[in-house]
Structures are given as C-alpha cells and as structure tokens.
Amino acid sequence: MSTLYGAFRKVKMTPEEPTPLQGYDPNAYIADPATDVLDDLYARVIVLDDGARRNVLVSVDCCLTNETTFQAADPGGKPLIYRHLLMTFPEGTRRQWAAEAGIDELDVSVHATHTHSAPEHFAAKYTNRIAGAIREAAADLKPLRLRIAAGDTAVSSNRRPRLSHNEALPIDKTLTVAVFEDEAGCPVGGIVNCAVHPTLLVNPFHRVSAEFVGLAVKRWEEAVGGGFAALFVQGFSGDVGPYGHNRSEPGDSYPWVQRLGEQFYAEIDRLAARAERAAAVPLVCASSSVRLPTKAGYFKPEIAVSLHALRIGELLLFSVPAEVFNGYTGFVRSFSPLPFTMCAGISNGYCGYLPTAQAFNDGLGGYEMNTTPYREEASGLFAEAAKRLLGQFDRT
Numbered sequence: 001m002s003t004l005y006g007a008f009r010k011v012k013m014t015p016e017e018p019t020p021l022q023g024y025d026p027n028a029y030i031a032d033p034a035t036d037v038l039d040d041l042y043a044r045v046i047v048l049d050d051g052a053r054r055n056v057l058v059s060v061d062c063c064l065t066n067e068t069t070f071q072a073a074d075p076g077g078k079p080l081i082y083r084h085l086l087m088t089f090p091e092g093t094r095r096q097w098a099a100e101a102g103i104d105e106l107d108v109s110v111h112a113t114h115t116h117s118a119p120e121h122f123a124a125k126y127t128n129r130i131a132g133a134i135r136e137a138a139a140d141l142k143p144l145r146l147r148i149a150a151g152d153t154a155v156s157s158n159r160r161p162r163l164s165h166n167e168a169l170p171i172d173k174t175l176t177v178a179v180f181e182d183e184a185g186c187p188v189g190g191i192v193n194c195a196v197h198p199t200l201l202v203n204p205f206h207r208v209s210a211e212f213v214g215l216a217v218k219r220w221e222e223a224v225g226g227g228f229a230a231l232f233v234q235g236f237s238g239d240v241g242p243y244g245h246n247r248s249e250p251g252d253s254y255p256w257v258q259r260l261g262e263q264f265y266a267e268i269d270r271l272a273a274r275a276e277r278a279a280a281v282p283l284v285c286a287s288s289s290v291r292l293p294t295k296a297g298y299f300k301p302e303i304a305v306s307l308h309a310l311r312i313g314e315l316l317l318f319s320v321p322a323e324v325f326n327g328y329t330g331f332v333r334s335f336s337p338l339p340f341t342m343c344a345g346i347s348n349g350y351c352g353y354l355p356t357a358q359a360f361n362d363g364l365g366g367y368e369m370n371t372t373p374y375r376e377e378a379s380g381l382f383a384e385a386a387k388r389l390l391g392q393f394d395r396t
Contacts, residue, residue: 003143004280004313006180007047008189008229009133010221012316013041013061013126015208016117016334022063022088023116023199029206034367038201038209038254041118042218044231046180046189047101048144049314050283055310056101056134057191057317059111059231061210062118064088065351066323071299073352077370079297085350086120087152088112093127094348100134106287109308109319112236112346115198115211124320144188146313147179148340155212156196156266158357159241161366164248171240172196172329176342177271178315180280183268187224192217192268193317193342195326197237200242201259203250212242215261230268236332236343236355238323239368249293278340279313290385292354292378303373305351305382307389315340316393318386321349325368326357331383335390354382 003142006294015033020026031037041061048055069086074081098105158169175194181187197270210218242260249256260384286309291302308319316338324345353372360369360376 007137010229011129019119022120026120064350117209148278149271149275161364164246190230193233195237212261215262219265228381236324238325284311295375319344319347322354
C-alpha cells in the first residue's frame with residue numbers, strides 16, 4: 001500500500017478530584033479542582049496504518065509515563081536515599097491501549113509532555129478515556145498526507161548546573177513540526193517535537209496546568225479548527241529548561257507560562273506554514289532493551305532501559321523512557337537514515353536521568369547528576385544500543 005491511513009483524537013484529562021501533583025513533591029502539593037485548575041489537561045491520540053502494520057502514538061499532559069514505581073536517586077546526592085515515584089498509569093495500561101487498536105503493546109508509543117503541574121497518578125477512569133479515543137480512531141481511518149518542517153526554537157536553554165538558564169552550555173534547539181492532511185489538503189493533526197522542561201509554573205506549585213507547551217499546541221488546534229489535534233512530543237530535555245528561567249523569580253509565574261505559550265505557538269505556526277510534502281509510508285517499528293549499570297549506592301546494579309523507534313515515511317521517532325541529556329540528540333540524528341528525526345524522552349515508562357559521558361566528567365554536578373541512578377559506563381552502552389536500533393532502518 002502506498003497510502004498512509006490514520007485518525008486523530010483528543011480527550012480531556014483534567015483531574016476531577018483532589019490530587020497530588022507530580023514534578024516537585026506530591027506529598028506537599030495537592031491540587032483541588034474547584035480552585036486550582038488554570039487550564040485543562042488533554043491526551044492526544046494518533047492511530048496510523050499503512051496496510052502492512054498499525055501503530056498508535058499517545059501524548060498526555062502529564063509528567064511521566066511509568067506503569068510501575070521508580071526509585072530515583074536522592075536529589076541531594078546522598079547514597080542509599082531515594083525519591084519514590086508512583087506509577088503514572090495503572091499497570092497494563094499500554095497493553096490495554098494496544099488491544100483497542102488490535103496491535104501488540106510494542107506498537108504503541110506513549111509520551112509525556114512533562115508538565116510538572118499534572119496528577120501524580122491517572123486512575124483507570126482517565127486512562128479508559130484514552131482507550132475509547134483509540135478505539136474510535138481505529139474505526140475511522142482515512143487517507144493521510146504528510147508535510148514536515150524543522151527549524152530552531154527560542155524557548156529552550158541549558159539549565160545546568162543550578163536548574164537555571166545557562167547559555168554558556170550549548171544545546172540542540174531543533175523544533176520539528178509534522179502536519180498530517182486529508183486528501184483535500186485540510187490539516188487533521190500534527191506532531192510537535194523539541195526539548196524543554198515545562199517548569200515555568202511556580203509560586204504556588206499546587207496548581208494544574210498543561211504548561212506553556214500544552215497551551216501552545218492547544219492554541220494551534222484552535223487556530224486550525226475542525227477537530228485538528230496536535231501532539232507535543234518531549235525531546236531529550238534532561239538538562240534543558242525554559243529560556244530565561246532561573247527558578248528564583250518572585251510572584252505568580254502563570255502569566256509567563258501564557259506568554260511563552262503564545263511565543264511557542266507562533267514558532268509552530270510559522271514552521272507549519274512552510275512544511276513541505278514528505279513520504280508518509282512505510283510504517284516500520286522496532287524496539288530493543290539495554291541494561292545500564294548503576295552508580296555506587298543505588299539499590300540494584302543495573303536498570304533495563306527500553307528503546308523504541310517508529311518510522312513514518314521520511315520521519316523517524318526515537319523514544320527512550322529516561323530523561324535523556326540533550327547532547328545525545330546529535331548522536332542519534334547522525335545515525336538516523338531519514339531526513340527528519342524526532343528524539344523523545346520520558347516515553348513508554350520512566351528510568352531516571354541519563355547524562356552524557358561529557359556531563360559525567362565536566363565537574364559541574366548539579367541536580368541531574370545527583371539524581372541519576374547511572375554511572376559513566378551507561379552512556380557508552382546506551383549510545384551503542386541506540387546505534388544498533390537505528391541501524392535496522394534504511395532510507396528506502
């Protein structure tokens with residue numbers, strides 16, 4: 001088949017009961033939906049089918065995507081002390097979503113926008129809404145065409161070593177926008193990908209928000225209209241924060257969230273307007289796992305890290321459950337055989353911060369280096385595993 005078929009859906013995920021928020025301290029920051037919702041949370045869904053295989057992408061306005069708990073190393077760097085991260089979704093959720101589309105669990109890719117102002121846990125009440133959206137989309141597949149553009153964003157900066165703006169350390173600021181259209185050329189959905197921690201909302205911390213990345217894609221959806229749905233896929237943002245943010249600003253920062261959301265939307269809109277036609281088939285999916293060694297003081301010697309790659313014609317989406325340092329972005333793109341490559345972190349689970357070899361040796365330290373469970377050898381093992389997985393794809 002030379003045609004891609006697909007459908008997009010969007011469902012509301014805003015909490016309807018008091019809920020602990022993930023991102024900072026769920027024990028301290030509890031949101032009351034009656035007073036603490038600044039803007040709605042959503043999940044967006046794509047079901048794609050080229051006749052040979054079917055794949056599902058899910059992007060949720062949440063912090064993490066894990067279905068099991070994870071013990072992060074102590075942010076203060078103390079050995080044998082951990083931060084307990086509750087599962088974001090009930091165990092078996094990704095498998096359930098796959099069943100709704102009639103596919104294997106590994107053919108579903110789940111992404112967190114990484115807003116730090118969303119529930120720590122979404123119960124089945126909410127994940128069932130996504131299951132229903134997948135079921136509806138799978139029953140409503142239509143022929144799609146693809147347009148893609150890549151440029152730079154101004155919303156990101158390096159944030160090491162003090163979780164604050166630091167232009168002295170370079171990052172990859174690539175912003176990639178994919179637009180899916182129907183046969184008449186009308187946009188029906190999109191994917192937005194770049195690296196940035198959505199951590200602007202402070203003072204106070206106990207409020208619900210999709211943050212500026214969520215506001216930007218919602219603004220794009222409203223501008224296009226007609227049921228258009230846009231997924232934000234978080235990039236390799238382990239050491240990347242919002243431009244200009246120093247985490248010491250006084251007062252309510254939500255107006256800043258809104259301003260940066262408008263700025264980010266304007267960047268997305270400009271890229272979408274100049275996106276050019278790209279091949280939309282074939283669909284090719286591959287996955288693997290690599291066991292990465294942990295540092296002294298962590299409670300187990302290694303962690304199994306899953307890698308996932310999905311080809312959509314001339315676009316490759318490479319996904320990892322870790323908060324991957326931005327320096328790996330160029331490495332992944334150098335081994336991708338396709339013209340457009342999206343790097344995605346915090347996808348299909350969660351397994352902590354993954355620094356580059358350079359970060360392990362630059363002496364800067366900081367929160368990310370304290371809380372990573374890995375030791376330096378993990379960086380090389382991850383890079384080799386990524387290279388092997390990308391090697392399964394070709395240019396044709």
